[in-house]
Amino acid sequence: MLLRAAMALGLGTGLLATAPMQCGHTPDAELREDETPGDALWQLAQRFQAAHDTAGEKRTLEYLVERYPASRWASPARDELAKLGGSATDGGG
Numbered sequence: 001m002l003l004r005a006a007m008a009l010g011l012g013t014g015l016l017a018t019a020p021m022q023c024g025h026t027p028d029a030e031l032r033e034d035e036t037p038g039d040a041l042w043q044l045a046q047r048f049q050a051a052h053d054t055a056g057e058k059r060t061l062e063y064l065v066e067r068y069p070a071s072r073w074a075s076p077a078r079d080e081l082a083k084l085g086g087s088a089t090d091g092g093g
Helices: 001-016 037-050 054-067 072-086
Strands: none
Touching: 001 037, 037 054, 054 072
16 A cells, blocks of 8 residues: 555656646737637738738728627728728628
8 A cells, every 4th residue: 555655746746847837927929829818810911911812801801890790900901991982792802
């Protein structure tokens, strides 16, 4: 019985020694990308805009507003859609 306990203790100690250590600090939100689907969609819309793909930008912004209305990017997406006018199916780009 004592031998089993000693073996279990040794095994447990060995496993702990090889386990990865976790960082004890709070991650910096500024360093994270694509934190939420809304963030990723906003970034994608910006890429479409940079590529002069208006239809892709509109579709992405409309999807963001429709699927993630509580996202921090929903209001700016609505504003951008108002500037672009029309719908994503107009074939712009």
